[in-house]
Amino acid sequence: VQFARQVFPWMWTAFALAVLSGFLMFTTDAGDYLPDTVFRTKMLVILLAVISAIVIQGKISKWGEQPTLSAAAKTAAVISIVLWIGSILAGVEIAAISGLG
Amino acid sequence: MHSSLMPLCRWLQNTSWATAIRTSLWGYPFIQLIHFSGLSLWLGTIAVADLRLIGVGNKSQTAGQVFDDLFAWNWIGFCTVVLGGFLLFSAQATTYVLNPAFRVKLGMVVPSALVWHVFVQWKTRDWGQTVETPAIAKLAGLIELLLWIGVVIAAVEIPNY
Numbered sequence: 001v002q003f004a005r006q007v008f009p010w011m012w013t014a015f016a017l018a019v020l021s022g023f024l025m026f027t028t029d030a031g032d033y034l035p036d037t038v039f040r041t042k043m044l045v046i047l048l049a050v051i052s053a054i055v056i057q058g059k060i061s062k063w064g065e066q067p068t069l070s071a072a073a074k075t076a077a078v079i080s081i082v083l084w085i086g087s088i089l090a091g092v093e094i095a096a097i098s099g100l101g
Numbered sequence: 102m103h104s105s106l107m108p109l110c111r112w113l114q115n116t117s118w119a120t121a122i123r124t125s126l127w128g129y130p131f132i133q134l135i136h137f138s139g140l141s142l143w144l145g146t147i148a149v150a151d152l153r154l155i156g157v158g159n160k161s162q163t164a165g166q167v168f169d170d171l172f173a174w175n176w177i178g179f180c181t182v183v184l185g186g187f188l189l190f191s192a193q194a195t196t197y198v199l200n201p202a203f204r205v206k207l208g209m210v211v212p213s214a215l216v217w218h219v220f221v222q223w224k225t226r227d228w229g230q231t232v233e234t235p236a237i238a239k240l241a242g243l244i245e246l247l248l249w250i251g252v253v254i255a256a257v258e259i260p261n262y
Contacts, residue, residue: 003170006159007149014148088141089134096130 001064008057015050029100036098042090049083056080110194119191132188139181144249146175147218154225154234154242164238165229168222175222202262206255214248221245 026033033039056076063073095101113119122128152158153167162170190197197203221241228238 002161003167006153006161006167009158010149010152085134085138088137089130092130092133092137096126 001060004057004060004064011053025101032098032100033094036094036100038090038094038097039100042087042094045083045086045090049080049087052076052080052083106198107195110198113191113194116191119188119194122188123192129189129192132185132192134185136182136185136189139178139183139185142174142178143182144178144253146171146178147245147249150175150225151221151242151246154221154228155239155246156234160232163229163232164225164234168225168229172222197259200259200262202255202258206252206259210248210251210255214245214252217241217245217248 059073059076063069066073114123122132150164150168150171153160153162154164224241225238228234228241234242
């Protein structure tokens with residue numbers, strides 16, 4: 001938990017940078033990106049991933065107090081990892097399927 | 102030098118797996134996924150460790166403790182990013198080996214950054230004993246971050262050449 005708390009500020013700083021640069025890239029071709037299904041899927045997956053990150057950050061103190069990690073904590077972690085890797089997959093698929101970027 | 106590598110590159114990209122990656126719709130993005138996921142782990146752990154070494158942010162753990170905690174995931178990330186990178190390279194080896202940005206990335210910046218990384222990890226056993234790190238450690242951490250940013254810059258330039 002102590003470690004996680006140290007990492008959270010960097011995590012959200014990095015996320016802010018990713019969103020900013022992502023937005024700038026989006027504006028270069030917004031008319032093509034916006035209707036694209038793969039791009040929209042990526043935005044949805046990122047939204048879910050951010051929600052999972054917020055939930056985990058909120059619960060981490062409680063989970064850190066447990067002597068062994070609960071099934072809920074482990075499930076949340078797996079879901080979070082799957083969603084973030086899913087974001088990367090959706091990102092690389094934009095170029096592969098739609099030819100954008 | 103690259104003339105002697107060309108036969109090897111041609112052989113690589115004609116292997117069944119490299120051809121599969123290059124020609125299938127799903128193969129290439131999937132290998133990119135492996136490369137970028139490994140990269141996230143590799144660079145993420147490096148960033149957290151070096152930022153602690155530089156001394157910005159929370160200091161409830163020493164730099165040594167942070168490096169120790171992250172060591173396994175750092176090198177797991179490395180193995181993953183190298184595997185993905187090798188597979189990506191193999192798919193189009195003859196093209197990559199001639200690309201100036203790729204040659205700068207893999208021939209110059211990655212070896213430099215990697216050697217420096219191992220040096221910093223090793224030296225942090227001493228540097229990371231105290232809550233406040235020595236000035237030389239902060240400089241070393243900063244240099245490492247800049248080197249890896251250089252690797253990423255070289256990598257994103259590859260499509261431009």
